[in-house]
Amino acid sequence: MSTPSATLVIGATGTTGRRVAAGLVAERHRVKAASRRAAPVQGAQAVRFDWNEPVTHREALDGVDRVYLIPPIGDPDPAAVMLPFLRQARAAGVRRAVLLSSSAIPAGGPAVGQVHQALPDLFEQWAVLRPSWFMQNFTGSTPHARSIREDGAILTASGHGRVGFVDAEDIAAVAVRALIDEQAPNADLILTGPQALSYDEVAAIIAEVTGRPVLHRHLTFEQLRDRWAAEIPLEFATMLAAMDRAIADGAEDRTSDRVQRLTGRPPGTLRAFVEREVSRSR
Numbered sequence: 001m002s003t004p005s006a007t008l009v010i011g012a013t014g015t016t017g018r019r020v021a022a023g024l025v026a027e028r029h030r031v032k033a034a035s036r037r038a039a040p041v042q043g044a045q046a047v048r049f050d051w052n053e054p055v056t057h058r059e060a061l062d063g064v065d066r067v068y069l070i071p072p073i074g075d076p077d078p079a080a081v082m083l084p085f086l087r088q089a090r091a092a093g094v095r096r097a098v099l100l101s102s103s104a105i106p107a108g109g110p111a112v113g114q115v116h117q118a119l120p121d122l123f124e125q126w127a128v129l130r131p132s133w134f135m136q137n138f139t140g141s142t143p144h145a146r147s148i149r150e151d152g153a154i155l156t157a158s159g160h161g162r163v164g165f166v167d168a169e170d171i172a173a174v175a176v177r178a179l180i181d182e183q184a185p186n187a188d189l190i191l192t193g194p195q196a197l198s199y200d201e202v203a204a205i206i207a208e209v210t211g212r213p214v215l216h217r218h219l220t221f222e223q224l225r226d227r228w229a230a231e232i233p234l235e236f237a238t239m240l241a242a243m244d245r246a247i248a249d250g251a252e253d254r255t256s257d258r259v260q261r262l263t264g265r266p267p268g269t270l271r272a273f274v275e276r277e278v279s280r281s282r
C-alpha cells in the first residue's frame with residue numbers, strides 16, 4: 001500500500017481537470033490523473049476510472065487523500081454513482097474533496113446540486129466550485145466555436161443578458177488552492193471573470209481580436225431548443241435553452257471576487273483569453 005498523499009483528479013483529460021492536474025504537479029504534489037482512457041498526463045500517474053464501472057474505483061482511490069470531482073458528464077442523476085463513491089473515498093482515507101458544479105446550480109438543486117448538498121457531511125474539508133460559463137466555450141470543437149468558424153455567428157436565446165465568463169485557467173487555479181492550502185475554507189465558491197458580458201459584447205471582442213466578422217444572432221427559446229433537439233434528446237435540449245432564458249432574465253449577471261481572494265491574482269478578461277487563443281493558433 002502506498003503512502004496516502006496523492007490527489008485523485010477525476011476528468012483529468014478535460015477542460016478543468018487537465019489544468020488542475022498540471023497545477024498540482026507544478027506545486028510538486030503527487031497526482032493520480034483519472035479518465036476512462038487513463039490517458040497520460042505529464043508528471044502524473046494515469047489511472048483508468050469510469051463513474052459507471054465501480055470496479056475501477058478502488059484502485060483509483062489507493063494512496064489518495066484528496067479528490068477533484070467532475071460529475072459523470074450528461075448524467076441527470078450523478079448522485080446515484082457519486083455518493084457511493086464518495087463514501088468509499090472517505091473510508092479509504094480521503095479527507096478533502098473539491099467538487100466542480102456550476103453557478104446555475106445551488107446546493108440541493110438538480111443533478112450535481114444533490115452531491116453538493118451531501119459533501120459537508122461526508123468530508124471535514126470540502127469546497128464546491130460554481131463557475132459561470134467557461135471562456136473555453138468559444139474555442140475548440142464546441143458549438144459556439146463551430147458556428148463562429150462556419151457562420152461568423154454566436155447563436156443564443158440569452159438576449160441582452162450578461163454572463164460573468166470565466167477562464168478555466170482561473171477555475172483550475174482556485175481548485176489547486178482549495179485542494180492543497182491547509183487554511184482553505186470550506187466554501188461554496190461562485191467563480192466569474194472580471195466582467196459580466198452580453199453575447200453581443202463577446203461577439204464584438206472576438207471580432208476585434210481575430211479581425212474576422214462575428215455577430216450574435218438572437219434566437220427565441222423555441223428556436224434554440226429545436227436546434228439543440230436535432231442533436232441531443234429533447235429534455236436536455238429544453239434544459240440548455242432554459243439556461244439561456246435564465247441568462248436573458250439576468251441570472252448570470254454578476255461578478256465575484258473569489259478568484260482574486262483564493263489565488264491572489266485577478267481573474268483573466270475575455271479579451272486576454274481570446275488574444276492568448278489567437279497567438280496559440282499562429
Ligand SMILES: NC(=O)c1ccc[n+]([C@@H]2O[C@H](COP(=O)([O-])OP(=O)(O)OC[C@H]3O[C@@H](n4cnc5c(N)ncnc54)[C@H](OP(=O)(O)O)[C@@H]3O)[C@@H](O)[C@H]2O)c1
Pocket residue numbers: 010011012013014015016017034035036037038039049050051052070071072073100101102103130131132133134137
Ligand atoms: N462549459 C461551461 O460553461 C460550464 C460552466 C459551469 C459548469 N460546467 C460544468 O463543468 C463540467 C465539465 O467539466 P470539464 O469542462 O472540466 O470537463 P470536460 O472537458 O467536459 O471533460 C470531461 C472529463 O471527464 C471525463 N469523463 C467523461 N465521462 C466520464 C465517466 N463516465 N467516468 C469518468 N470520467 C469521465 C473525460 O475523460 P474521458 O472521456 O477520457 O473519460 C474528461 O476528462 C460539467 O459538469 C459542467 O456542468 C461547465
